[in-house]
Amino acid sequence: MTLFKLSLSNMKKSLKDYAIYFFTLVLGVAIFYIFNAIETQTAMMKISKDTRGIVELMANIISGVSVFIAFVLGFLIIYASRFLMKRRNKEFGLYLLLGMGKWKVSKMLFIETLIIGLVSLGVGLLSGIGISQLTSLLVANMFEADMSSYNFVFSSSAFVKTCFYFAIIYVVVILFNTIAIGRCKLIDLFQRGRRSxxxxxxxxxxxxxxxxxxxxxxxxxxxxxxxxxxxxxxxxxxxxxxxxxxxxxxxxxxxxxxxxxxxxxxKRVYYKGLNSFVIRQMSSRVNTNVLSISIICIMLFVTICVLTSALTIRNGLNEGLRKYATVDVNITRQVRSSDYDVAAGKGADEDAYYDPTWDKRDICDIYKEKEIDLPSMFSAYEDVYIYSLPDFTYGDTFSEQAKGEFLGDQPVYGMMDVMENVMTVSDYNRVAKLCGFETMSIKDDEYGVVANYKQMVKYRDMSLQAGTTIQVNGYELKPGMSKCQAGDVQISTQAINTGIIIVPDGVLTGVTPISESLLAIYNTTDTDKIMARNEHINLDDDPDVRLSLNTKENVKAASIGLGAIASFIGLYIGMIFLISGAAILALKELSESTDNVERYKMLRKLGVDQKMINHALFAQMGLFFLFPLALAVIHSIFGLKFSRQILSLMGTDDMGAAMLMTVVVMVVIYGGYFLITYFSGRKIISEQ
CATH class of the missing domain: 1.10.287 (Helix Hairpins)
Structure with missing residues (x-):
């Protein structure tokens, strides 16, 4: 009972004096619960079947990542426990000096660690449960869910998982502390704080x-x-x-x-104020913490890159959804195989396909045969054809300079032999009006290019500005513009149109199209009716027709799902790494402040006022926090440049908003840890 009272007293003192330790534990528990409770939160929301599947996938990924996160938090908690023990060396030494055996000291520490763990776990879980109700709004906004039936949610699975992982961590911590007490020597406990x-x-x-x-x-x-x-x-x-x-x-x-x-x-810098003291302390700390500073630097680098890249993906997909998914339905019909042109007299092989009825019936006729009246469902629609010719390839539309740079920058060998997609200007303009894109105006001897894939637009523009002439079905055409026009003829969430050649209407007379594409807008905005109609007109599995259905709801679900997974996993890993790195730095600084109490007392005896001491402490801690961050930022400049090149292949590379959000997160968490560390350290060195 005496040990329990003593442990309880120590715990209360720890709660008062060691804000960093408890702040880190509570934050870790809360974040662990919040991210593992996402699936339960979305269960209360009204979302589509496709979105539900994506949520389940995201929950499974987060569950797997949580194992890794548990190891990181476990290491952090063990490290924090070392700090608490180091802070109390003299206290443990006094217990041993007064005749308390090591077993009783270990038992007292066991009770104390258990109480601290339970309190931290309880506060963390309560915080997590409360904050998770707010994150439900973020999840609902991300998945565009209906919150009308949503109420307070408690995730029993996330609760059990959080308790289970942290129970394992605390068992390891207790074993570690018991072993550490068993190996300690009385003289070391009293002199460790005096050793330099x-x-x-x-x-x-x-x-x-x-x-x-x-x-x-x-x-x-x-x-x-x-x-x-x-x-x-x-x-x-x-x-x-x-x-x-x-x-x-x-x-x-x-x-x-x-x-x-x-x-x-x-000399002028070194001997100014307490700079000599600060520099010696800083040099000593960097010298003895090279490995930990290196690891923290790498963790901060990963945090910056992962957070920025994940948020960039989400922002890019959401923006792409707004720009390129402007109609409700896109039905594509294959007329012939891409390597087969009946009009040119080529023979068909076993894999070639040709629909001889293409000029007698269109997509609406095919649905009518299935007793489905498509036009009655739409407020507006357009049915257009896309062509390709075997003797009209990328190599024919690219200038020599564009070919050279393309093969140097984008080594996609054989790309120059790929057939171009071609449309008539009247067909494209009808689609452009429906989708809200800019229409095109060209003369009878001119051509234009519609493209939005950034990597390809550069070469297209280069070729247009070079005045590259083309031969299409016997017609010679010159550029009718100096730059590509942004647009597409398919539902998408990304700028992935590598190029469509737009030619005058009479140029393609007698040419067999490669495909037919119908784009339409429903005459209703009711989500349930739209989903029902999407299911009703889905003939993808019908072996009698070669139709492919793509809907705005499908691409929205895929886009939102990918963006949500990237955002949540990025935030989860990034925040844990950031918290871990900042907490380790904070604990190291507080540990050093504990060891330096006597040094600061000596400075006071030498006549240094408290203001100068506080300034020296601030500069010392600031440099220690800034040191790994500075190199991490330099790493991140090149890391994000690499990420941007990879993301540009997906048509997503605008990192401005994501970088701003990352900076805000870094300032709030990393800067918050620095301020808490400074004020806690100032309190420690002020102890008499």
Missing amino acids: ETVKMKNPWISVFVFLLSVAGLGYAYYQINSNTTELYMKDIYFCIGLGCVCTFLFFWSVSGMLFRLVSSM
């Missing part, structure tokens, strides 16, 4: 050599990862990542040897 770190002065020439080597290695990794992105294999990416990690360690190792010598040689 032995700072081994590194050979300056070796430090300079290693610094230059690390900079060269990082420069090589940056160049490789960004210069030939499309040609990189996974082994090359792994090599660059590995080289970057090694060079990050070497960078901090060398800087720790150069920092003191460099600043101490600047």
Whole structure:
């Protein structure tokens, strides 16, 4: 009973003095619960069948990621426990000196750790349950769900999973603490706080050599990862990542040897105020924490890149949905195989396909044969044809300069032999009006190009500006514009149209189309009716017809699902890494502040006022927090450049809004940890 009262007293003192430890535990538990409760939250929402499947997939992915997150949080909690024990070395030494056995000290620590764990778990779960009700609004907005039937949700599965993982973590922590107490020596407990770190002065020439080597290695990794992105294999990416990690360690190792010598040689700076004290402390900390600073730097780099890339994907897909999914239905009919042109007299092989009725019936006629009256469902629709000719390929529309740059930048060999898609200007303009795109105006001897895929638009524009003439079905045409016109003839969520050649109406006379495309808008906005109609007109599985149905609801579900998965996984991993990195730095700083109480007392005895001491502490902690962040930001510049090139292949590369959101998250969490650390450290060094 006495041990329990003593443990309870220690716990209350810890709650008061160690805000970082409890803040981290509560935040970790809350985030763990929130992300694992997503599936239960969406169960109360009115969403489509496709979206429900995506939510289940996302929940399964989050469940798998949670195992990894549990390991990260476990390491963090064990590290935090080490800090608490180090802070209380003298207290444990006093217990042993007064005759308390190590077993009783371990038992007391076991009770205390258990109480702290239960309190943190309880507060974290309550916070998570409360905040998760707010995140439901975010989830509903992301999935465009109906919240009319939504009420308070408690996820028993997330609750059990959170308790289970943290029970395992706390068992490990308790075992670790018991072993640590069993191995400690009385003299170490009393003198550990007085011992100074032995700072081994590194050979300056070796430090300079290693610094230059690390900079060269990082420069090589940056160049490789960004210069030939499309040609990189996974082994090359792994090599660059590995080289970057090694060079990050070497960078901090060398800087720790150069920092003191460099600043101490600047006499005016070094001897100003308490700079000499700050620089010595900073040099000592960097010198003895090279590995941990390197790991934190890499964690911050991953956080910045993952958060920004994930939010970019979501923003890009949402924007693409607004721009390129402007109609409700897109039904495509295959008229002939892409490598088969009946009009040109080519023979058909076993895989070739040709519909001899294409000029006698259209898509509406096919549905009418199935007793489905399509036009009655639509307020507006357009039925157009797309053509391709075997002797009209990318190589015929690209200028020589465009070919050279394309094959250099985008080594898609054989691309120049791929047949172009061609449409008549009247067909395209009808689709453009329906979809809200700009219409096109060309003369009888001109052609235009419609494209929105950024990587291809560059080469298209280059070819148009070069005045490249083309031959289509015996007609010679010149460019009627200097730049591509943005647009598409298919429902999509991304800018993926690599190009459609628009020609005058009479040019394609006698040519067999490759496909027919019907785009339409329903005469209702009722979601349930739209979903029912989508199911009713779906003939994808009918072997008698070669129709493919794509709807706005389908692409919306796929888009929202991919964006949601990317956003939630990115936020989950990014925030845990950010919290872990910031918490480790904070705990290290508070641990150092505990060890430096006597040093700050000595400064006071020498006549240094509290304002100067506080300023020195602020500068010292600020530099320690800024050190790994600065290199992480440099890493991220090149990492995000690589991510942007990859995302541009998906038609999504506008990172502005995502970067701003990432900066806000970094400032709030990382900056919050810094401020809490500073005020807690200032309180520690003020103890008498």
